[in-house]
Amino acid sequence: MSMxxxxxxxxxFGGLQVLQEVSLEVPGGSIFGLIGPNGAGKTTVFNLVTGLxxxxxxxxxxQGRDLNGIAPHRITRLGIARTFQNIRxxxxxxxxxxxxxxxHHLMDYGPLALFFxxxxxxxxxxxxxxxxxxxxxxxxxxxxAALTADNLSYGEQRKLEFARALATEPKLLLLDEPVAGMxxxxxxxxxxxxxxxxxxxxxxxLIEHDMRFVMGLCDRIAVLNFGRIIAEGTPEDIRNHPDVIxxxxxxxxxxxxxx
Amino acid sequence: MEGxxxxxxxxxxLIFTVGIHALLAxxxxxxxACGLLSLANAAxxxxxxxxxxxxxxxxxxxxxxxLAAGSMAPAVVALAIGVPTLRLSGVYxxxxxxxxxxxxxxxxLNLDITGGPEGLNGIPLTTQWWHIALILALVGYGLARLRxxxxxxxxxxxxxxxxxxxxxxxxVDRHKLFAFTLGAVIAGLAGALNAHYTFFIxxxxxxxxxxxxxxxxxxxxxxxxxxxxxxxxxxxxxLPELLRFLHSYRLAVNGVILVLVVLFxxxxxxxxxxxxxxxxxxxxxx
Numbered sequence: 001m002s003m004x005x006x007x008x009x010x011x012x013f014g015g016l017q018v019l020q021e022v023s024l025e026v027p028g029g030s031i032f033g034l035i036g037p038n039g040a041g042k043t044t045v046f047n048l049v050t051g052l053x054x055x056x057x058x059x060x061x062x063q064g065r066d067l068n069g070i071a072p073h074r075i076t077r078l079g080i081a082r083t084f085q086n087i088r089x090x091x092x093x094x095x096x097x098x099x100x101x102x103x104h105h106l107m108d109y110g111p112l113a114l115f116f117x118x119x120x121x122x123x124x125x126x127x128x129x130x131x132x133x134x135x136x137x138x139x140x141x142x143x144x145a146a147l148t149a150d151n152l153s154y155g156e157q158r159k160l161e162f163a164r165a166l167a168t169e170p171k172l173l174l175l176d177e178p179v180a181g182m183x184x185x186x187x188x189x190x191x192x193x194x195x196x197x198x199x200x201x202x203x204x205x206l207i208e209h210d211m212r213f214v215m216g217l218c219d220r221i222a223v224l225n226f227g228r229i230i231a232e233g234t235p236e237d238i239r240n241h242p243d244v245i246x247x248x249x250x251x252x253x254x255x256x257x258x259x
Numbered sequence: 260m261e262g263x264x265x266x267x268x269x270x271x272x273l274i275f276t277v278g279i280h281a282l283l284a285x286x287x288x289x290x291x292a293c294g295l296l297s298l299a300n301a302a303x304x305x306x307x308x309x310x311x312x313x314x315x316x317x318x319x320x321x322x323x324x325x326l327a328a329g330s331m332a333p334a335v336v337a338l339a340i341g342v343p344t345l346r347l348s349g350v351y352x353x354x355x356x357x358x359x360x361x362x363x364x365x366x367x368l369n370l371d372i373t374g375g376p377e378g379l380n381g382i383p384l385t386t387q388w389w390h391i392a393l394i395l396a397l398v399g400y401g402l403a404r405l406r407x408x409x410x411x412x413x414x415x416x417x418x419x420x421x422x423x424x425x426x427x428x429x430x431v432d433r434h435k436l437f438a439f440t441l442g443a444v445i446a447g448l449a450g451a452l453n454a455h456y457t458f459f460i461x462x463x464x465x466x467x468x469x470x471x472x473x474x475x476x477x478x479x480x481x482x483x484x485x486x487x488x489x490x491x492x493x494x495x496x497x498l499p500e501l502l503r504f505l506h507s508y509r510l511a512v513n514g515v516i517l518v519l520v521v522l523f524x525x526x527x528x529x530x531x532x533x534x535x536x537x538x539x540x541x542x543x544x545x
Binding site: 009050052072073077081086088089090091093097100101102103104105107109115117121125128148164166195196 | 419525
């Protein structure tokens with residue numbers, strides 16, 4: 001069943017047509033990949049889904065609910081979380097605080113409860129802290145919870161972004177080039193983390209242009225080129241699709257097939 | 260005991276002023292804590308001061324009610340101007356709030372009820388030292404609680420990366436408006452308390468210079484915790500007095516000290532991380 005449904009989505013920036021009639025059905029509980037060369041419009045799709053940009057035309061629906069005109073923070077509260085291609089963690093905050101920021105809308109205590117530190121308020125903070133530690137342990141960062149985030153390596157920062165996104169209790173997690181700038185060892189670790197997250201019941205929608213990574217990880221893949229979807233299917237379908245080979249894979253696929 | 264009486268007679272004004280300045284420093288700390296550079300706080304103080312003084316002089320309302328009204332009036336104004344201006348950021352917000360401050364000053368200057376340029380005279384001296392101490396303690400405690408709550412974390416997230424904060428489910432605009440308005444409440448309270456201590460208020464006390472003074476206190480002290488604004492307010496109030504032996508050079512030396520602090524300690528005098536790192540280094544050496 002489709003969780004996120006994108007219908008005939010178009011986006012223009014002035015005279016530049018970035019997305020043209022893009023339609024996708026992103027299912028829940030599995031890993032869906034959107035691939036395409038640089039500048040194909042992949043991140044624009046994410047910016048539209050999360051409400052940072054408004055579409056020029058077309059419709060977006062999440063679990064049957066129209067997302068048009070809904071503010072980004074409300075979309076997050078509906079159950080869509082994302083990470084960024086250029087990591088955007090809160091560097092001066094501790095890992096624990098970073099993750100707890102994601103729980104903001106799930107915590108509920110009033111100003112008076114806060115001022116008088118009532119049991120309800122303290123319990124809410126305490127259980128948020130425990131949950132944050134649990135999420136950090138999912139990505140194996142719990143031992144660094146008290147450090148500020150600028151102490152982390154590149155790969156660790158990505159994992160912190162995962163944990164922070166999961167803290168918002170999403171049903172669908174959008175990952176924008178999760179392995180960009182990583183070495184092969186780090187990539188395979190992260191691949192494992194993403195599978196683990198899916199196995200916990202989250203839907204994952206990821207953008208990537210590292211082909212080997214995408215083919216090994218995704219359950220379904222769509223290919224975006226010059227703002228249009230040119231193919232969609234299983235990794236096997238995509239690998240053999242003539243348009244994809246021509247437009248994007250080219251020699252790399254031939255080399256991959258030979259190996 | 261007599262020694263204390265002498266000390267109090269000489270220095271009570273100074274201690275009062277430290278308290279009022281600390282409240283003002285807290286008020287602007289709120290907006291700085293979510294990354295907003297607003298220079299409206301001197302005007303908020305003025306609105307609070309005039310509202311309170313007029314209610315006392317004209318209607319003779321009881322002091323606690325006057326204080327409450329003095330803090331609510333600027334809050335209403337903050338809500339009204341915050342909605343359009345808080346969309347701006349950086350220097351644009353700075354200029355918009357500065358313009359608001361000037362407009363407020365000129366309005367006060369030209370109204371009849373405010374006494375125009377002559378200001379208001381003969382405000383009863385109702386404010387006691389413990390009023391300021393109590394309110395400062397309550398505000399300090401409240402802000403400390405706030406800082407460690409979901410709202411404090413949201414402020415910090417907004418300061419570091421607004422887009423990321425939005426996508427974490429935080430209603431960024433509402434938090435900014437809240438910080439701005441609560442800052443106006445505290446500044447108004449400071450103005451109301453001050454008006455009932457100084458006997459006399461005039462539009463000159465709430466202009467551009469004062470707006471910058473308030474900002475300087477907090478930035479000098481450091482915004483990473485609440486100790487910074489307290490420290491900055493204390494130092495900037497006491498420093499001109501301590502430099503009195505320099506006679507006519509004292510303001511120049513005062514300025515030089517500020518420049519040196521900002522140059523060498525850009526995060527302010529009290530930066531929790533720097534101080535922790537310093538202690539750890541010393542601890543490791545032993």
